[in-house]
Amino acid sequence: MIRLAIAFLALLAPGTAWAQAQYKLLVLAIPNKYHYEYIPIARDSLEHLAKLHAFEMVWTNKTETFDGDLSQYAAVMFLNTPGEELNPAQRAKFEAYMRGGGNAIVVHRAAITPAGAWPWYERLVGRRVGVHPMLQTGIITITDSGHPATFGVPDRWIWSDEFYTTTNPYKVNISTVLSVDENSYDPRKIWPGQVSLPMGRDHPIAWHHDHEKGRVFVTTLGHNGEMYRDPQYLAHLMGGVWWAATGMPRR
Template sequence: MKLVLAIFINLTFMGELMAKQFNVMLFTKTNAWHHESILDGVTAIKKLAEKHHFDLEWHEDPNQFNEENLNRFDAIVFLSTSGDVFNHTQKQAFKQFIQRGKGFVGIHSASDTEHNWTWYTKLVGRRFIVHPEIQTAKLDLVNHDFPGLSWFPKNQLWTDEWYEFGPELSNKLNYLLAVDETSYEPRANMGDVIGHGMGNFHPIAWYQYYDGGRSFYTALGHTSAVYRNSYFLDHLFGGIYWAATAK
């Protein structure tokens, strides 16, 4: 009997040691533009989960957004989602998730998702407006104190799809990265939408506390190659870590 009890205690202790540090949902639903890099992003985030010992579930079904299911997660990552993806009930479940003190991570076209849902656009912080052709530009570090940015270069050349954003939809945004518009051609023409750039300060990544929870957004991540970039992966894990833990 003592042996059985000892084995039980040991297995319980080992289970606690092996428990993952937090639980994340990865969501990739698209109802508009579908980025070819999504699968590369999924693979990269799965590797981050393995490397940093957190649980990850990948879903494309918006029916996963119900209160009972979302209670299992600490943060939800929107990887290049697009268009209108939720019905009213699903919106309410996601809103309550954030209000319970949980975290959101938006990557690239997460800012081109649910344009007409005011609460969501404020959660992201800014709306995507337009972008020029993919170009190499100078990426500037604004704040190195945020998780994942300690070793990020102050300035570096970076090739991506540089989003132009509308005005701030929240006054709580804390900026992390910006792109130097003098280093590339920011003018864009997408038919009925014309872009002229954002001027002297063109933010690319930011975070905020919002409606009881946390929100991190990065506009980087259009190309497949960026998901093999160690600086980007550190930046991305820093956002996931902060959104899930508030540390």
């Protein structure tokens, strides 16, 4: 009986090996005034993607996680949670992680941080987000069809979101992945007392670049909870995760 049990376990071993995670992703998601309802939906969807694509995901709403060993993570995702949530010591740990070859994914609200409060993080994002027009339906176009964050979306993608307007005070070079066609919505439509100006033909809404010794993927899409159930949005996000964590596919 014991021999049979050992033989049975031996048969299981190869399958277990194949199921090992390819890499480990840390997701920081802290609820805030405008972004909280997405959290259970996004967590469920990302857990599904992790199982489907054989990676390990660590989900946290505690910045204390950044006090630990970040080198175990292939990438860190700031999900609707800007870096300003980190205290000075945690910011230093994250900077050291990126200098050591770590990688980052910045999603929607995480791209917004007070101007000048943490210049290093602004450079990591690659753009400074100002005011933005109201959530509207517009047409997103693919700028870089070779990037995996575009593989699951159409060439002209009808999408409803807050299409952030950005500036580049630190002169960071980015590679645009997706743009938005300002002729498909009203870039001036905003709340009373505020002013939103068009960016023109060059209006990136998802991009990537290198920062320190790591890769950074930024998508400004992902305002409300239902988006984290949408297959095309999740394909876009998964493509960004895969690229940031692994650098694949090589081009």
